[in-house]
Amino acid sequence: MLKEKIVRVTRYNELKKLYEKYERLLIPSMLLFGVAVDFVTFRAIKISTAFALLGVYTIVAGAIIAFINAYDGERIKHQNLAPIKYLRLAAPLVVQFTFGALLSASLIFYWFSGTISVSWPFILIIAVLMASNEVLRHHYLKPTVQISVYFFILFSLSSLILPFVFNSISPWIFLLSGVLSLIVIYLYIRLLANSIPYIQRSKARIRFFVIAIFISMNAMYFLNVIPPIPLSLREAGVYHSVQRSGSGYIMQAEEESWLDWITPGQTMHLRQGDRLYVYTAVFAPADLDTKIYHRWEYYSKDEREWISGGRFSFSIIGGRENGYRGFSLKSNLTPGKWRVSVETERGQVLGRIRFAVEQVEERPDFKNLIR
DSSP states (O other): OHHHHHHHHHHHHHHHHHHHHHHHHHHHHHHHHHHHHHHHHTTTTTTHHHHHHHHHHHHHHHHHHHHHHHHHTTOOSSSSSSSHHHHHHHHHHHHHHHHHHHHHHHHHHHHTOOOOOHHHHHHHHHHHHHHHHHHHHHTTTTHHHHHHHHHHHHHHHHHHHHHHHHHHOOHHHHHHHHHHHHHHHHHHHHHHHHOOOHHHHHHHHHHHHHHHHHHHHHHHHHHOSSSTTTTTEEEEESSSSEEEEEEEEEEEEEEEHHHHHHHSOEEEEEEETTTTEEEEEEETTTOOEEEEEEEEEEEEETEEEEEEEEEEEEEEEEEOTTTTEEEEEEESSOEEEEEEEOTTTOOOOEEEEEEEEESSSSSSOOEEOOO
């Protein structure tokens, strides 16, 4: 018996040393692995199944955080049992995996829709977590950091899921997401504080960071910094003509040389009085009925700012996989830089098309595109 115990202790110590040796590589690798699992699985499953999987990740993350703090606070009996010790050793990796999967969830829904302008905040979050991992490696086990990140995840996911549930992108849905997340995290903190003394001592600091995140998220939302989840821009382009043809659209685009194609920015050549069309396809959940706006703006060199050239709307009904299509048009455009923002009624930007207008005498060569 003594010999077996010595073998078990030796095996555990060797595994622990191996873990500590490669900790700097393992922790970011698990975060990246969580992101990779999302990219693979969410492309092949239904949205309802994806939400169920995210729910499992959320529960696991919360349970592991509670286990880590209970173990370190010596609230778990029989800590010398091998399964408990090994679970504690692997717990940080599980947290990183679930956090990586959960933080990348919203990114996945929009990355494959081609809307970088919507996805970049989530890319930034993951990049910051990866880049700052050397710092977080020493602080990640602190309850303040764990629970603050966990609350951010709860808020982010609820603001993604509830619009699908209620088929609405109303500000009240976002506020409801925040309130529900606050209730869940309040009960979670209270549960931990009642059983773990040092969580009780850190409760005021944890609540401060939770409230700060709550206020910051709402401020970004009402300042239109946060994109209008779950809408996403599937396709956008500027054309000389857009006409409805049966169930599709026929569009006239300018012929481009390979040099024009690789050069950043697009230049549209217009004769006096010519019209210009902006076409977009916006994805929305089934049964969601809302309006999409095109805000036309041109850059004034004299005033050094963007000047409004009109805001035009069309209704969309969700459910079409490739997005609900619509367009706006404008004539007599001032030569120079232009941009068209694809917005919700509140002014949240789904995407933006930039181009330049150059006045010419002869009509450029066109090619027909069918969408």
